[in-house]
Structure formats: structure tokens, C-alpha cells
Amino acid sequence: xxxxxxxxxxxxxxxxxxxxACGDDAEEPPRAAPPAxxxxxxxxxxxxxxxxxxxxxxxxxxxxxxxxxxxxGPSAGTTERRPASPPPVELPARPTGTPGAxxxxxAFKAAGLKVPNPRDxxxxxxxxxxxxxxxxxxxxDAVTVYVFPDESSASDIAETWGGxxxxxxxxxxxxxEARTPKADRPGYEKVLTGLR
Numbered sequence: 001x002x003x004x005x006x007x008x009x010x011x012x013x014x015x016x017x018x019x020x021a022c023g024d025d026a027e028e029p030p031r032a033a034p035p036a037x038x039x040x041x042x043x044x045x046x047x048x049x050x051x052x053x054x055x056x057x058x059x060x061x062x063x064x065x066x067x068x069x070x071x072x073g074p075s076a077g078t079t080e081r082r083p084a085s086p087p088p089v090e091l092p093a094r095p096t097g098t099p100g101a102x103x104x105x106x107a108f109k110a111a112g113l114k115v116p117n118p119r120d121x122x123x124x125x126x127x128x129x130x131x132x133x134x135x136x137x138x139x140x141d142a143v144t145v146y147v148f149p150d151e152s153s154a155s156d157i158a159e160t161w162g163g164x165x166x167x168x169x170x171x172x173x174x175x176x177e178a179r180t181p182k183a184d185r186p187g188y189e190k191v192l193t194g195l196r
Contacts, residue, residue, distance in 0.1 A: 091125050092149035094135040098170045099195045101136035101145040111191045114142040114184070132157060135170075143188050144174040168192050 094100060099107075101122075108115045118140045125134035125146075134157075136147040148154035148170045158167035166173045166189045173188055180188070 091122060092133065092135050094147050095149060095170055098147060101138040101147050101171075104145045104147075104171060104192060104195065105138050105140060107191050107195055108143070108188060111187070113187050113191065115140040117141045139177065142178050142184070143180050144177050146172040146174060148172065166192070168195075 102118075102120070105115050105118050118138055121137045121139050122134075125132055125137050132146070133148070133153055134146045135149050136145075138145045146154070146157070148157070151170055154167050154170045154172050158165045158172050161172075161174060161176060164174065164176045166175075166185065168189075171192060173185075173192060175185060
């Protein structure tokens with residue numbers, strides 16, 4: 001036996017003595033041999049053949065996987081992987097025969113009314129946005145157009161916005177966000193009313 005393998009053998013003897021002294025504890029996972037012992041112990045120094053019950057076999061037992069790893073679940077240091085993009089938002093359908101928000105904005109533009117910078121913000125209707133329950137939403141720098149799935153929802157939101165909105169059927173014009181001048185509002189309202 002060489003001087004380098006002597007500390008490794010001492011570690012194995014101590015580990016065997018501790019295992020025998022503590023008894024067989026079913027709750028504690030098996031421990032692997034220290035890296036120095038398994039790397040420096042020659043194969044000739046490890047006993048071969050069957051072992052008696054209760055005898056330590058630290059040098060020949062494979063290391064147990066870390067607690068929580070594998071099929072039972074991720075270990076504490078791992079991060080959960082999520083989809084790259086959120087699932088699409090499903091909005092309530094616009095009623096048949098009702099003009100769409102884009103159609104209303106196009107009618108404003110055709111009538112010579114200001115509708116600069118139109119943006120489809122229908123995603124804001126859903127639960128992750130404003131949660132208003134609308135079907136469509138187009139915002140411009142002059143007016144914001146909402147289309148609701150029914151007249152009751154449109155009426156409720158128009159009442160909430162008070163004098164800062166106009167409702168025709170399921171379509172609501174909101175003047176709050178764009179700060180539409182009061183003098184310009186009748187033009188938008190007239191065009192919307194004519195779409196029906």
C-alpha cells in the first residue's frame with residue numbers, strides 16, 4: 001500500500017465505522033464516498049465478492065442523485081421553462097351587422113376627420129389588459145373606438161365614462177384618452193351614426 005492511498009483507506013474505515021455505529025437509517029439517503037477516496041483507491045484495495053448485511057460498501061456504491069432531481073421534480077436551483085410567447089387572447093365576437101373598429105376609423109378618415117396614428121389595441125380588451133370585455137379596440141390620437149359584444153356592455157361602459165364618450169349600438173367612442181376637443185366630437189358622432 002502506498003502513502004497516497006493510506007488517507008483514502010482511513011476515510012473508508014471511518015465511514016464504515018460511522019455507518020455501523022449509526023445503524024441503518026431509512027430516512028437518510030445513501031452518501032457517496034468522498035471524491036479523494038474513490039479516485040485514489042486502487043481496485044485491488046476494494047474488497048470483492050458478496051458482503052455481509054450491514055457491512056459498508058461505500059467505495060463500490062454509486063452516488064445517489066441529488067434530492068429532488070430526476071422524475072420527481074426539478075432541484076431547487078433550476079428555473080422553470082415557460083413558453084416563449086403567451087397564448088393568444090380570445091376576445092368575445094363582434095355582433096353580426098355591427099361595424100368593426102377598423103371600419104369606423106376608415107369611415108372617419110373618408111369623411112376628412114382626423115384619425116392620426118391608428119393602433120389596434122384589441123389585446124387590451126382581454127383579462128391581461130384593461131379587462132373591459134370589448135371585442136375590438138382601435139386607438140388614434142384623435143379618438144378611441146371600442147366595439148362591444150352586446151349593447152348592454154357598451155351602455156355600461158359609456159355610462160362609466162359619462163360625458164367623455166358617445167355610444168351607438170355596440171360601438172363606443174371614447175374621448176378621454178385622446179382628449180378630443182368638444183368642437184370635433186359631433187363630426188365623429190355623425191359619421192358613426194351614419195354607418196348604421
